[in-house]
Structures are given as C-alpha cells and as structure tokens.
Amino acid sequence: MTSIASDIDVPRGAEGRAKPAIRLDLGRLAAHLMLLAFVVVWTIPTVGLLVSSIRDKDQLAVSGWWTALTPSVSTGASRVGLPADAVHENGKYVIRGNLLGSDTNKTVQSFGTTNADVSAAQAGASLPMRDGGTITVETSGEYQWVSDTPFTHTAGPRIYYTAGIAPRFTLENYASVINANGIGRAFINSFTVTVPSTIIPILIAAFAAYALAWMRFPGRGWIVALVVGLLVVPLQMSLIPLLRLYNGVATTFGTESKTYLGIWLAHTAFGLPLAIYLLRNYMAGLPKEIMESARMDGASHFKIFTTMVLPLSFPALASFSIFQFLWVWNDLLVALVFLGAQDDKLVLTGKLVNLLGSRGDKWEILTAGAFITMIVPLLVFFSLQRYFVRGLLAGSVK
Incomplete structure (x- = not known):
C-alpha cells in the first residue's frame, strides 16, 4: 500500500513539470494566431483588388469592393x-x-x-x-x-x-487590358529587361561572395563593410549620377543611350550589394572541412566554386532571384529613366500607366492590370518558394 500511495503522490510533481508544456502550447497558439492575423491583413487588400477587377466599371466608380454583393x-x-x-x-x-x-x-x-x-x-x-x-x-x-x-x-x-x-461581375476589364494596343509588346519588353537583370547580378555576386567568404587578400574586411554600407544607399540618390555616367560613356563611344544594356547595368548595380551580402553570409556558413579537403586534393578555387559551392548555395541563389525578379518586374522609375517612353521599349508597368490616362480615373484598368502583372511573379515565387525561407534565413543570420 505504501508503494501505491507513493506512486499516487508522484503526479503532483508531474503537474509541476506539465505547466511549462502548457505555457509552450499557449505560446505556440499565440504565435499561430499572430501569423494568421498578418496573413489576413495582407490578404484583404489582395481580395479587394481581385473583386474590383471583375466588377462592372460603373459600379467600381461609385462604390467600394466590399459592397460588390449589394x-x-x-x-x-x-x-x-x-x-x-x-x-x-x-x-x-x-x-x-x-x-x-x-x-x-x-x-x-x-x-x-x-x-x-x-x-x-x-x-x-x-x-x-x-x-x-x-x-x-x-x-x-x-x-x-x-x-x-x-x-x-x-x-x-x-x-x-x-x-x-x-451587382454585376464581368471579365471585360481583363479583356480591355489584354486587347490594348501594344500590351503584348510591353509584356515581352518586361521579360527582356527582367531576365538579364536577374541573371547578371547573380553571376557577378556569386563570384564576389565566394572570394569574400573563402579567399584571403588585403582589404577584404573593408570591401565587406563597403557592401553593407551600400545596402542603405537610396536608389533615387544614385540614379541620376549613374545615368549621367552611362550617357557619358555612350556619347564617348558614339552609341545610343536608351538601350537595354543601360537598364541591365543599372539593375545590376542596384542589386549587387544585397546579392553579395546574402550570398557571402550563406557561403561563409558552409562546412570548412569540405573546402580544406578539396584544396588538399589539389582543387583550385574555381573548381571548388563551380563543383561544390554553387550547388550547395542554391537556396540562397533562389532567394535572391525572387527578390531581384520581383523588384525589376514591378519597376517603373528605372525603366523610364534608362529606356524612356518609347513604345517599342516600354515595359508592362509603363504601358499600364499609359492605359490609365492622364487623370488616372480608369480604376477597372488599374485593378485588372495589377493582376495581370502579378501572374509571372507568382509563378516565379511558387516555383522557388521551398528554397526561399531556408536561403533567406541562412544568409541573414550568419
């Protein structure tokens, strides 16, 4: 009986040990509720934009999307x-x-x-x-x-x-945008600008990040500090000096200034600091033993970089690719500065601005156009999203 009583007395200690588990469950619940709240807050505007894009343009002009069913x-x-x-x-x-x-x-x-x-x-x-x-x-x-x-x-x-x-719902707004004169050309122009402007900085940043992470040379710390400092430089501050420099080079060589090469170089310059910082931190966290073993076997830095570091760094490369692609695809300012408003080089965002008119009162064009421009970034994000969080976190906390 004594042994049974002592066994019964044990749960009082067990209750004490269970309390932290309860607090942990409450903490997880609070975190999930907080995450759900953030998702709802970010989803509501998107839902409103979607509902507005399929409403009749006369109704859209006089009432908000939340009244779509009344x-x-x-x-x-x-x-x-x-x-x-x-x-x-x-x-x-x-x-x-x-x-x-x-x-x-x-x-x-x-x-x-x-x-x-x-x-x-x-x-x-x-x-x-x-x-x-x-x-x-x-x-x-x-x-x-x-x-x-x-x-x-x-x-x-x-x-x-x-x-x-x-209440009336229609796809006429999307038809107006898709059938607009020049919209197809603007879509192709956006791809022409975005794809090279994403690939070029990744290639340059990958080599630079490896050098800053694994190669020993004088001034390496200063270069890393410079890269971190460039992260906070506003785009608007550097846009005009960069344009003047590019125009000067174009004039010297007698070439046209409003070309795709100019905007590729501009987006590369603006994207390199983040790319180098993200990739360098990720590569610095790779196992040191693997690098040392490869060097003992006689592998050069280039061989190590191409056969070992690049495959292992794919999550970080995917994370930056998403960032850079989304930023360049949705860009309007840099495109207007380096390409101008030429119809044959106008990107999709610029074409949608033209469709809105001078007064910007064509809300049906704005809402439908917004979802059309979102199609490609969504495909890119969902195709690379499994690498996104892993690469972002690994490259930002080292």
Missing part, C-alpha cells in the same frame, strides 16, 4: 424627346423613350427636373414639366411625357435620376 446607387441625366418624336393619342400628345438607353442593369429609383431636386418623385409617379404636361418615369427607365397641347420646346429638357445598379 446594389449600388448612381446619379445620371438624360434628355427627353423633341416635338418631332411626339405622337397624338386619344386627344393628347405623348413623347416616349427610355432614360437608361440600352443599359438593363440599372433601375430608376427617383427622378426630378433639376439636379438640385433629383428625388422630386419616385419611380412610377408623375411630375409636372416646365414646358407643359406631366412626365412619368418607370423603374425600367421608360418615360411618358403627356401634354394636352402640342409640344413647342426646341431642345429636349434634361431629366435627372438616381438609379440602383444590380
């Missing part, structure tokens, strides 16, 4: 017919028509003869006209202006109305 209200005005459109029926003169035209997605809620009193009468009611007679407007937009005497007005008076717009 009818929206808009105001409008239409002129009624002229005396020549009148017919004589049962001793009265009648002019008929439709305020909404061929738009069957709207229903008239109220109407009036002035903009200040657009709700003077509800749909289906009658309202006196200043030119004589009364007008009746139905919810479908059909109107009937009836007068006891012939009409004498010279211009059709305006009827102001409020109309309810039923």
Whole structure:
C-alpha cells in the first residue's frame, strides 16, 4: 500500500513539470494566431483588388469592393424627346423613350427636373414639366411625357435620376487590358529587361561572395563593410549620377543611350550589394572541412566554386532571384529613366500607366492590370518558394 500511495503522490510533481508544456502550447497558439492575423491583413487588400477587377466599371466608380454583393446607387441625366418624336393619342400628345438607353442593369429609383431636386418623385409617379404636361418615369427607365397641347420646346429638357445598379461581375476589364494596343509588346519588353537583370547580378555576386567568404587578400574586411554600407544607399540618390555616367560613356563611344544594356547595368548595380551580402553570409556558413579537403586534393578555387559551392548555395541563389525578379518586374522609375517612353521599349508597368490616362480615373484598368502583372511573379515565387525561407534565413543570420 505504501508503494501505491507513493506512486499516487508522484503526479503532483508531474503537474509541476506539465505547466511549462502548457505555457509552450499557449505560446505556440499565440504565435499561430499572430501569423494568421498578418496573413489576413495582407490578404484583404489582395481580395479587394481581385473583386474590383471583375466588377462592372460603373459600379467600381461609385462604390467600394466590399459592397460588390449589394446594389449600388448612381446619379445620371438624360434628355427627353423633341416635338418631332411626339405622337397624338386619344386627344393628347405623348413623347416616349427610355432614360437608361440600352443599359438593363440599372433601375430608376427617383427622378426630378433639376439636379438640385433629383428625388422630386419616385419611380412610377408623375411630375409636372416646365414646358407643359406631366412626365412619368418607370423603374425600367421608360418615360411618358403627356401634354394636352402640342409640344413647342426646341431642345429636349434634361431629366435627372438616381438609379440602383444590380451587382454585376464581368471579365471585360481583363479583356480591355489584354486587347490594348501594344500590351503584348510591353509584356515581352518586361521579360527582356527582367531576365538579364536577374541573371547578371547573380553571376557577378556569386563570384564576389565566394572570394569574400573563402579567399584571403588585403582589404577584404573593408570591401565587406563597403557592401553593407551600400545596402542603405537610396536608389533615387544614385540614379541620376549613374545615368549621367552611362550617357557619358555612350556619347564617348558614339552609341545610343536608351538601350537595354543601360537598364541591365543599372539593375545590376542596384542589386549587387544585397546579392553579395546574402550570398557571402550563406557561403561563409558552409562546412570548412569540405573546402580544406578539396584544396588538399589539389582543387583550385574555381573548381571548388563551380563543383561544390554553387550547388550547395542554391537556396540562397533562389532567394535572391525572387527578390531581384520581383523588384525589376514591378519597376517603373528605372525603366523610364534608362529606356524612356518609347513604345517599342516600354515595359508592362509603363504601358499600364499609359492605359490609365492622364487623370488616372480608369480604376477597372488599374485593378485588372495589377493582376495581370502579378501572374509571372507568382509563378516565379511558387516555383522557388521551398528554397526561399531556408536561403533567406541562412544568409541573414550568419
């Protein structure tokens, strides 16, 4: 019995040991909830952009995406017919028509003869006209202006109305963007700019990172410090000096300044500091024993770099590739500076800006165009995402 009692007394100590496990579970739960909150916060704008891109452009102009499933209200005005459109029926003169035209997605809620009193009468009611007679407007937009005497007005008076717009979803916005003149060429131009601007800095940075990680030479520490310092240099500060330098070189050799080579070199210069920093930290964390064994076997630095370091550094290379590809693909400033607004070299972001117009009020073009530009970056990200976190963390905490 004593042994049984002592065994029963053990759980009090076990409870004490279980408390840290409970706290750990609560901590994990809090972390998961926090992560879920961040996902929701970042997802809501994307969902709003997607819903807006498939809404009718008239509804998009008057209400937010969160009202997409509820009818929206808009105001409008239409002129009624002229005396020549009148017919004589049962001793009265009648002019008929439709305020909404061929738009069957709207229903008239109220109407009036002035903009200040657009709700003077509800749909289906009658309202006196200043030119004589009364007008009746139905919810479908059909109107009937009836007068006891012939009409004498010279211009059709305006009827102001409020109309309810039923929810409508369409792919017309995407069709407008895809079928726009020059959009296909702009898509190809974006690839022409982005692919070399991603590959060139990776190649240069990989060699530089290996040298800074495994080769011993004077001034190596200063170069690493310089690379870290360049990470904080704003693009806008270095853009104009870099452009002037490139234009000077182009003038010296008598070549055109607005070329793809210029923008490739610009993106390479802007991307190299991050690439070298990320890859150098990753390569410095590779097992030292492997390098020493290879050197003892007589392998040169180039042989070690190509056969051992590059394959092992693929996660870090993939991480930087995603960063660089997304940045160059979504770039507009550098493209306009180094390529200009030439139609034959305009990138996709620049073409979408042109489609928006000078006032930027074509929201349907903006929302649909945003999702079209996201297709390629999403494919790149999901194809390399398994290497992304591993390479990013390994290259940033060494």
